[in-house]
Amino acid sequence: MAKSLMIVDDSATMRKIIMRTVRMSGLDIDRTEEAGNGIEALEKLDAAPVDIMLCDINMPEMSGVELVKKVRELPSSVDTKIIMVSTESSQELIDDVIADGANGYITKPFTPEKFQEKLSPFMN
């Protein structure tokens, strides 16, 4: 079944690259949303929840870690699967953000195969 997806990253270029990589991965996505920061992401999620959110960590205004905590407080988004996409690769940070409510982690640089591997479990 096709899923809806939101990409949250302060870089418009990175959002495009992630979008292209998701397309190349062959995953069945029927609706995509983009947000340039955590506040915009929360507003969009409140209006129309998504199945999967791909979220950067190092963002101005609101970090990806803070955003995960706030998304988990939204009743409409309790089932949203959150995958962090970041250059940050320390195991401690990954463990912390998973404990805060994220469901997975992809480090940059990434490949379509990596998206396939990490997102497939949430596609059914």
Added chain:
Amino acid sequence: MVDEVCLNDALLAGAKEVFETMIFMDIEESSEPDRQVEGDALLGSITFKGNLEGCLTICCGVLCAKTIAVNMLGMDSGEELSKEETHDAIGEVTNMVMGSVKSRVQDSVGDLEVSIPSVVSGRGLDSSLGDGTTKILVKVGIEDEYIAELSLLYRASSR
């Protein structure tokens, strides 16, 4: 503590990984060490702090930067590339190379806290952190066509 050779290798390996995976371009350490980035250029930089503090920079000519952006975005030849997209692309490359270097050295230097990247344009661009700083400079050839300068400026943390 990590040594210069180790950081030099990490910088080159990190850049290679990013260019090959995300930009689909081959890079090699330049066989022309005297060749410079000339004319209008972009300089991406990102700072880090931890047991080491400093910054990583990537400097390349505008034409090289545009080619990197076009490849990263998968744009067709007819599509227009904006100045913002080019700057954004170089910022992201800088960010990803920093992430790749960090993952390679964190066993020896510990975790590094990394800033958000910034990009400036101009001629004769250079970066400095003042006295007591070590600078590693790696010149790379990109697709045998362009030259780019990768640098890592660092010193032991004062904290």
